Each structure stands twice: as C-alpha cells, then as structure tokens.
Amino acid sequence: MATPDRLTATLALAHALSAAERGLPVIPLSRSKLPALRSPHHEERDTSADTPSAPPCRGECGLPGHGVHDASTDPAVVRALFAAAPRAAGYGIACGRPPHHLIGIDLDTKHGADPTAALGRLAREHHFTLPDTVTVLTPSGGRHLWLAGPPDPSVPNSASRLAPGIDVRGSGGYLVGPGSLTGQGVYHLAPGTAALPVAPCPPALLALLSPRPRGPRNPPRLPPPGQDRRPGHAHGHGLVEFVRAAHEGQRNTRLFWAACRAYENGLGPALAPALADAALHAGLTLHEARSTIASAARLTTGTRA
Known part of the structure; x- marks a missing residue:
C-alpha cells in the first residue's frame, strides 16, 4: 500500500502531466510551495572575498535543481523531475x-x-x-x-x-x-x-503590467510642420518594427504597448502615423489602429491622439 507521501507525490505528478499536455511547463513543488529539488550547486559557493563569484547557473549544467528553469512540458522530463523529488506535494507552472x-x-x-x-x-x-x-x-x-x-x-x-x-x-x-x-x-x-x-x-492591462522605461529628461523636439516626421531614431524605428512584425492574436496588444511607450517618451504625435501604418501592414483595420493609439494616448497623457 502506498504511503501518504508517495500517494501525494503520485497525484501531484498526475496533475503536472495534465498541465504539461496543455503546453504549460511544470516543476515539482514541496508543501511550502517552493521548488522540491535542491540546487546541485549549494555546496559549491565560495564566500572568500578573493574568489570572484560565478554567474548563477540556470540549468546549463544539465542537472535538475534550478527551480523554474527546470520547467518542462516533455512528459519524460517531468517524470524524471518528480522521480528525483519523491516528497513533492504539488507542482509549479512557469x-x-x-x-x-x-x-x-x-x-x-x-x-x-x-x-x-x-x-x-x-x-x-x-x-x-x-x-x-x-x-x-x-x-x-x-x-x-x-x-x-x-x-x-x-x-x-x-x-x-x-x-x-x-x-x-x-x-x-x-x-x-x-x-x-x-x-x-x-x-x-x-x-x-x-x-x-x-x-x-487585455491590452490596457498589459500596458499596466509591463515595465515603463524612464522618459528622457529633455523630450526630443518634434520637427516643424512640413518636414519629414517619420521616425528616424533607433527607439522609434524599433517600436514601429515591433508592431509591423505582430502576428494574429498579438497585433492589437503590440500596437497598444508600442503606442504607450511612444507617448511616454514624447514621441507619440510624431510616431502615431508610422505606428498606424505598421498596424495596417500587420492586419489591423485603420479604425482599429487609430482607436488603439487613441486609447494609449489617453492612458499615458490624458489626452486624445
């Protein structure tokens, strides 16, 4: 008859394998909700001031015990992780x-x-x-x-x-x-x-969750009317290309994020036409693109684009 710990670990593995089938990378957890596998490097640390510390290993060594970096959807890998953690009581999803x-x-x-x-x-x-x-x-x-x-x-x-x-x-x-x-x-x-x-x-929630870069102390000046207003600097070009490369299911999200970053850095009015063009290239309609850019302007500046 299986012991309670063994039964708990077996149930945890079954749940983890089910999650992995949905494309969710998993690792075994202990009852404390921490990774159940001990780091293989816990005895390798040298606290001597004369010894430079090595960069943390994230699984490059090939051994288990690297927390979320062990996470996998491969059933064979998941079974091996749980076999190495017989007291696992649950699983984490990376x-x-x-x-x-x-x-x-x-x-x-x-x-x-x-x-x-x-x-x-x-x-x-x-x-x-x-x-x-x-x-x-x-x-x-x-x-x-x-x-x-x-x-x-x-x-x-x-x-x-x-x-x-x-x-x-x-x-x-x-x-x-x-x-x-x-x-x-x-x-x-x-x-x-x-x-x-x-x-x-939702794009607006994603904008709240994403890190906001610090804007420049002196926002770049916009070109006078009649001059070329296309983005010529690396940051603006990168935002446009980020939107242009969007695939179905991420186009609106990418446009909203890029427009928020543009307005935060004082580039919104100058960059908005290029962002709209990139969104059209990615597959959004002009109405969708303009509406998303306007929402980004309201969120970041309190004004309408």
Whole structure:
C-alpha cells in the first residue's frame, strides 16, 4: 500500500502531466510551495572575498535543481523531475514561457485587502474588461487568474504594485498549479473554468503590467510642420518594427504597448502615423489602429491622439 507521501507525490505528478499536455511547463513543488529539488550547486559557493563569484547557473549544467528553469512540458522530463523529488506535494507552472507566455494575476486576500474590488476599479479606470479564463482558487481564499501574454515584451513579477493584494507572476516566476497540496490546503480550479482556454491579456492591462522605461529628461523636439516626421531614431524605428512584425492574436496588444511607450517618451504625435501604418501592414483595420493609439494616448497623457 502506498504511503501518504508517495500517494501525494503520485497525484501531484498526475496533475503536472495534465498541465504539461496543455503546453504549460511544470516543476515539482514541496508543501511550502517552493521548488522540491535542491540546487546541485549549494555546496559549491565560495564566500572568500578573493574568489570572484560565478554567474548563477540556470540549468546549463544539465542537472535538475534550478527551480523554474527546470520547467518542462516533455512528459519524460517531468517524470524524471518528480522521480528525483519523491516528497513533492504539488507542482509549479512557469510563467512567461511559450506557447502561452502565461501571466498570473494573484488576488491575495491574506493582508486584509480587497484585490478583486481593486482590479475592478483598474478595469473601469483604464477601460478594459477581464475575460473569462482559467481561474484557480487558493486555500487562503484568493484567486489566480491565468492570462496569455505576448512573447515580447516580457511581463515582470511584482507584488502589490498595481494595488494592495494584487501580485503578478510573469517571466521568471511560477504559479502553484491546481491540485497541489500545500501547508495551507489544496489549490482547486474554480467551477466552470477548467475547460476554458487561457484568455489573452487585455491590452490596457498589459500596458499596466509591463515595465515603463524612464522618459528622457529633455523630450526630443518634434520637427516643424512640413518636414519629414517619420521616425528616424533607433527607439522609434524599433517600436514601429515591433508592431509591423505582430502576428494574429498579438497585433492589437503590440500596437497598444508600442503606442504607450511612444507617448511616454514624447514621441507619440510624431510616431502615431508610422505606428498606424505598421498596424495596417500587420492586419489591423485603420479604425482599429487609430482607436488603439487613441486609447494609449489617453492612458499615458490624458489626452486624445
């Protein structure tokens, strides 16, 4: 008869394999929600001041024990990871990785905040609607919303940056998968969401989640009327090409992000026509392109493009 620990690990593996089948890279977790495999380099650190520290290994050594960098969708690799972690009680899902480029919105109620209400306010203020998507209920009464992001730019991890109680899991982070057993209890899929696809992140929300580059102290001067207003510097050209290279399913998101960056850096009015042309090349209609650019202008400057 299987021991409780062995049964728990077997169930965790089954849930992890199911997630991997959906294209979600997974790793084994302990009941503390930390990676279940110990780093193979824990005894290699030399604290001597005369010894330069080596760059952290992210799995290049070929050994398991590198946290989220071990995550895989390959069933054979997943089984090997769990075989090396016999006390695993759950699994983590790596965010920011293809094909979904998962973004996790963690609505955490542990600190007395009402993150659901705060997210609703953000949605009203920034004119986006949260789509129906996979939702995981946490033992503490919180929720994880799963959203699909673009391959670039990557969304960083953050804690209560958007509002108290709203944490974000992005590139380099992971979410505790449904079915995992932790010290607080079991994570469950919310009723009615198990069969849903991972919904794309609304462009306005993606703009809030993405890092905002610092604008120049002296915004570049716009050319006088009648002169060539096409972007000639590297940053403007890069934003235009970023939109031009968009594929179906990411065109509006890329345009919105690029337009926000342009307006934040004082380039919005000059760059808007080129961004619209790039969006048309990518497959958006002129009305869609202009509407998205106008939304970006309102969000970043409070004015209409």
